[in-house]
Amino acid sequence: MKKVDYIIVGFGLSGLHFAKKLIDENKSFVVFDDNSENASLVAGGIFNPVILKRFNLAWNADLLLTHAKEVYESLERLLGVKFLHSKPIYRRFNSVEEQNDWFSASDQSQLSKFLNTDLKKSIPYIQSEFSFGEVNKTGYLDTVLLIKSFKNYLQQQGNFIEEAFNYNELNSAKNSYKDFTFNKIVFCEGNGLSLNPFFNDLPLVGNKGEYVTIKCEGLNLEEMLKFSLFLIPLGNDLYKVGATYNRQFKDREPSTSAKKQILIKLDKVLELPYEVVHQEAGIRPTTKDRRALIGRHSEIKNFYVNNGYGSRGILLAPSAAKWLFNFIEYQQELPKEIDIARFN
Structure with a gap:
């Protein structure tokens, strides 16, 4: 039997970052993942602290943004790969009222550093009767490159096992799983949590999101654009467009209805011809209160x-x-907004 401090189940963004934290803290661990939950791999990749529908800050935005950039830059150094790209977002206004709301929001101290009051009058080949507002301190994360690079790194270190996790082989009394004994186990399974017998009582809601990738020669857009969707430049005349939101889904496959929905919205603003070269879908793990699910099992005290x-x-x-690490190792309280104890 091989003894580890932690087993991590799942390797989307949650499992990846917990693994990085364990490396930083010199803890031994093994990751089990079979790529069955791909929401992180098909994510838009935008890091943005501002909710662009209402022009307000996301929860804990300043703190999250500062720490996220530090960690992603640390991962770039560890892996020797560039996957974090700083670039602004241009928000397309639909009315004079929205422009006025933008100026009102930019007067607020917590938003002033993110919202540029110098509006951009127009963007070539993007239809708009009104201006565009520039959001600063935003960017694009190549999640596919990050996850694949870190996975390869962990495989080389012997910390990654590419297989489905079998709950029936997990012995909570002996803290063992197959050939491993462990001190703690952390489940980071995304929408797969609904199949987890230890945490499937949590109110997780699957939300299907789809993107298309288009090739559009001549647009030459380097910044990200937000209209009713996001348009994200990938280089080489490729742009990622989306995403859709659908809680009433039958499967995780790309759908013609979502593609049609995206292209109808795109055609209203893009004034150049394009071709669709790819479509992808994933299931986001969401909650009704829009807060994460983090914490300890109510009865099995080393299950998280x-x-x-x-x-x-x-x-x-x-x-x-x-x-989560500080909660487990140092008994520091979790923020109450994301602690699963809020459902007890």
Whole structure:
């Protein structure tokens, strides 16, 4: 039997960042993952502290953003790969009222450093009767490159086993799983949590999101654009467009209805021809109160969960890993907003 401090189940953004935290703290661990939950792999990859529908800050935005950048830059150094790209978002205004709301929001001290009051009059080949507002301190994270690079690193270290986790082989009395004994186990399974017999009572809601990737020559857009969707430049005339939100889904496969929904919205603003070169879908793990699910099992005291990030995983995951680690190792209280104890 091989003894480890931790077993991590799942390797989306939540499992990845908890593994990084364990490396930083010199804890031994093994990750089990079979790529069955791919929401992180198909995520848009945007890190953005501002809710652009209402022009207000996301929960704990300043703290999350500062820590997230530190951790992603640390991962880049560890892996020798560049996957974090700082670039602004241009928010397309739909009315004079929205422009006025932008100026009102930018007067608030907590928002002033994010919202540029110098509006951009127009963007070539993007239809708009009104201006565009620039959001600063935002960017794009290549989640596919990050996850694959870190997975390869962990495989080389012997810390990653690519297989489905079998709950029937987990012995909570002996703290053992197959050939491993462990001190703690952390479940980071995304929407797969619904199949977890230890935490499937938590109110996780699957939300299917889909993106298309288009090739559009001549657009030459380097910044991200937010209209009713996001348009994210990937380089080489490729742009990722989305995403949809659907809680009433039958499967996790890309759908023609979502593709049609995206292209109808895109055609209203993009004034150049394009071709669709790819479509992808994933199931976001969301909650009704829009807060993560982090904490300890009510009865099995060394079983933990780290989940429910919704569409904010890129910003939230680094801090969530720190909070959970400090909760486990140093008994520091979790933020009450994300502690699963709120459902007890």
